[in-house]
Amino acid sequence: MEWRDRATDLPPPKSAACLTGAPGRSDTLPGALLLSPRFRRFLSYYRPYTRILTTDLLCAVFVAGITVLLPLLAGDLTRQVLNAGAEDVRPRLAWTGGLMVGLVALYALCNAYVDFHGHLMGARMEADLRRDLFAHLQRLNFGFYDRQRTGALMSRLTNDLFDVSELYHHGPEDLTIALVKGIGVFAILSSIDLRLTLLVFAFLPIMAAFALYSSRRMNAALSLSRERVGSVNTQVEDTLSGIRVVQSFTGEATEQARFDHENRRFVESRRAGYRSEAVFSQGMTAFTQLMSVAVIVGGGLAIAGNSLRPDGLVTFLLCLGVLVDPVNRFVNIARLYGEGATGFARFLEIMEVTPEIADAPDALEIGRARGEIEFRDVSFRYGPESEAVLEGLNLQIRPGEFVALVGPSGVGKTTLCALIPRFYDVQAGAVMLDGHDVRTLSLASLRAQIGMVQQEVYLFAGTVAQNIEYGRPGASREEVVDAAKRAGAHDFISALPQGYDTEIGQRGVRLSGGQRQRLSIARVFLKDPPVLIFDEATSALDNESERAVQSALEGWIGQRTLLVIAHRLSTVRHAQRILVLTEAGLSEQGTHEELMARGGVYARLHGLQLSL
Numbered sequence: 001m002e003w004r005d006r007a008t009d010l011p012p013p014k015s016a017a018c019l020t021g022a023p024g025r026s027d028t029l030p031g032a033l034l035l036s037p038r039f040r041r042f043l044s045y046y047r048p049y050t051r052i053l054t055t056d057l058l059c060a061v062f063v064a065g066i067t068v069l070l071p072l073l074a075g076d077l078t079r080q081v082l083n084a085g086a087e088d089v090r091p092r093l094a095w096t097g098g099l100m101v102g103l104v105a106l107y108a109l110c111n112a113y114v115d116f117h118g119h120l121m122g123a124r125m126e127a128d129l130r131r132d133l134f135a136h137l138q139r140l141n142f143g144f145y146d147r148q149r150t151g152a153l154m155s156r157l158t159n160d161l162f163d164v165s166e167l168y169h170h171g172p173e174d175l176t177i178a179l180v181k182g183i184g185v186f187a188i189l190s191s192i193d194l195r196l197t198l199l200v201f202a203f204l205p206i207m208a209a210f211a212l213y214s215s216r217r218m219n220a221a222l223s224l225s226r227e228r229v230g231s232v233n234t235q236v237e238d239t240l241s242g243i244r245v246v247q248s249f250t251g252e253a254t255e256q257a258r259f260d261h262e263n264r265r266f267v268e269s270r271r272a273g274y275r276s277e278a279v280f281s282q283g284m285t286a287f288t289q290l291m292s293v294a295v296i297v298g299g300g301l302a303i304a305g306n307s308l309r310p311d312g313l314v315t316f317l318l319c320l321g322v323l324v325d326p327v328n329r330f331v332n333i334a335r336l337y338g339e340g341a342t343g344f345a346r347f348l349e350i351m352e353v354t355p356e357i358a359d360a361p362d363a364l365e366i367g368r369a370r371g372e373i374e375f376r377d378v379s380f381r382y383g384p385e386s387e388a389v390l391e392g393l394n395l396q397i398r399p400g401e402f403v404a405l406v407g408p409s410g411v412g413k414t415t416l417c418a419l420i421p422r423f424y425d426v427q428a429g430a431v432m433l434d435g436h437d438v439r440t441l442s443l444a445s446l447r448a449q450i451g452m453v454q455q456e457v458y459l460f461a462g463t464v465a466q467n468i469e470y471g472r473p474g475a476s477r478e479e480v481v482d483a484a485k486r487a488g489a490h491d492f493i494s495a496l497p498q499g500y501d502t503e504i505g506q507r508g509v510r511l512s513g514g515q516r517q518r519l520s521i522a523r524v525f526l527k528d529p530p531v532l533i534f535d536e537a538t539s540a541l542d543n544e545s546e547r548a549v550q551s552a553l554e555g556w557i558g559q560r561t562l563l564v565i566a567h568r569l570s571t572v573r574h575a576q577r578i579l580v581l582t583e584a585g586l587s588e589q590g591t592h593e594e595l596m597a598r599g600g601v602y603a604r605l606h607g608l609q610l611s612l
């Protein structure tokens with residue numbers, strides 16, 4: 001008879017198929033967690049759940065204790081039956097049987113608590129970690145995302161945190177169960193027969209060493225297969241996101257070959273994993289059976305020598321089944337600790353990145369700005385090793401002025417605009433809004449002043465109206481429709497199956513590039529900030545739609561500061577001032593007519609476009 005409980009079962013090996021890419025495990029040594037002050041932070045996540053944890057551990061003590069007690073009672077029952085005849089054993093049998101039934105019921109109850117509340121606590125703690133990580137990720141700057149791969153971040157939000165939650169939940173529980181069972185079984189066995197107990201315990205170090213060795217191999221295989229699944233996923237993602245390019249260049253065979261290669265490598269890694277799992281489980285079974293044989297032989301001799309009673313041997317054999325569990329459990333704790341501590345270290349790696357761009361302690365909240373922008377001796381580069389994009393740039397834009405920024409590709413037009421809402425901070429000089437250095441303003445109040453339509457339009461999954469409303473949450477339907485009309489988007493939206501309530505994105509209709517641009521323009525029109533920045537925002541529009549947007553913008557001259565980047569020079573010829581940015585910095589500025597008369601870079605670019 002083997003008393004096994006769900007709480008005492010080792011968790012099954014995780015299926016590699018459910019894991020997504022976890023490229024490159026952290027270098028942080030798991031052992032460092034226990035010693036470091038970070039351990040307090042690790043423990044702090046238990047705080048909201050102390051009551052559940054205490055009950056959980058208490059239940060674990062009961063579960064383990066009952067698992068140890070039941071074989072003892074079964075042995076007692078056998079003894080009573082063997083001694084039957086001398087007295088009426090029925091009342092005692094009924095008492096022991098009743099006690100066993102009561103214990104089994106308590107055992108089931110405690111096990112159910114551990115199973116349900118323990119797991120739920122783990123899931124909640126995982127959700128808490130994920131909430132903190134997500135909130136932190138939202139505060140990190142553009143610079144951070146320039147260096148990170150989204151896939152790697154996703155893996156932290158899923159795999160790593162799952163590993164940590166497993167440690168949170170199973171760690172203390174497994175430790176409690178293993179200790180109670182180990183000590184309990186040792187006490188029972190040694191009270192029956194010390195020599196036989198020592199014989200059994202002589203097996204344990206060998207079993208533990210074997211289990212540790214096997215678990216290392218299983219872990220290594222698991223990490224490898226995670227990485228390989230990651231590579232398969234990356235390959236799929238890469239091919240599917242570029243499927244239009246793949247099909248137009250008939251690259252399917254190449255992609256299939258690359259995919260097959262990664263897929264084969266995945267199977268190889270799983271083969272190694274399953275081999276070590278098979279060796280582990282069969283090895284442990286063999287050890288247990290050997291131990292039983294040794295106990296039967298040794299116990300038989302002891303019975304023959306009258307130093308052991310048969311019921312003692314029965315109890316002994318039943319306890320053996322229980323004894324294997326603490327060994328497995330300690331091995332499991334080592335595994336959980338290794339994975340969980342690594343996961344937590346990787347979690348902290350991100351949590352400890354401080355946002356470079358954040359509110360100063362005495363950050364100023366400004367009301368609606370007039371919209372005066374100034375670049376004062378601004379120098380900027382993206383990183384210490386990158387080339388300078390802007391150097392000693394000086395520029396003043398009056399409130400309500402319509403300014404266009406033109407120039408060859410890659411000279412820093414987008415970069416210049418990104419400095420105004422502080423997506424990046426300058427290394428020298430200052431960017432000013434209404435005479436305030438933007439670094440002295442609170443980010444929320446600064447960004448509330450600026451409406452930006454970027455080159456790459458991003459629309460969220462949701463309805464058309466929700467996407468426009470993102471500009472001003474809580475806006476009325478009339479305001480949304482008005483903004484869409486001014487962005488030249490109303491007509492095509494009205495023609496959609498559910499109009500403004502049409503779902504767009506993955507579950508809904510797909511929009512053309514120009515339609516997407518118009519929605520993103522409507523979004524900033526609804527926001528209606530004092531400063532508007534259009535970065536190639538009308539490049540995908542046909543002439544008629546572009547004209548509609550332009551006249552909306554021109555209607556704002558004098559009321560909103562407009563900064564428009566355009567490659568198509570015809571779009572900006574009505575700007576009050578055109579700035580020409582080249583590798584050498586701001587090389588020309590003036591109205592279209594002035595710049596044409598000057599016959600410089602602008603006139604040359606204009607000439608080139610006309611000749612196309």
Ligand SMILES: Nc1ncnc2c1ncn2[C@@H]1O[C@H](COP(=O)(O)OP(=O)(O)OP(=O)(O)O)[C@@H](O)[C@H]1O
Pocket residue numbers: 146382386389408409410411412413414415416
């Ligand atoms: N996030 C970034 N990290 C590092 N370098 C960048 C980043 N964004 C742009 N750059 C570099 O900065 C320079 C200026 O880029 P920017 O996008 O500002 O040019 P642009 O004038 O707007 O070009 P285009 O007209 O093609 O949009 C380029 O050399 C580019 O490679």
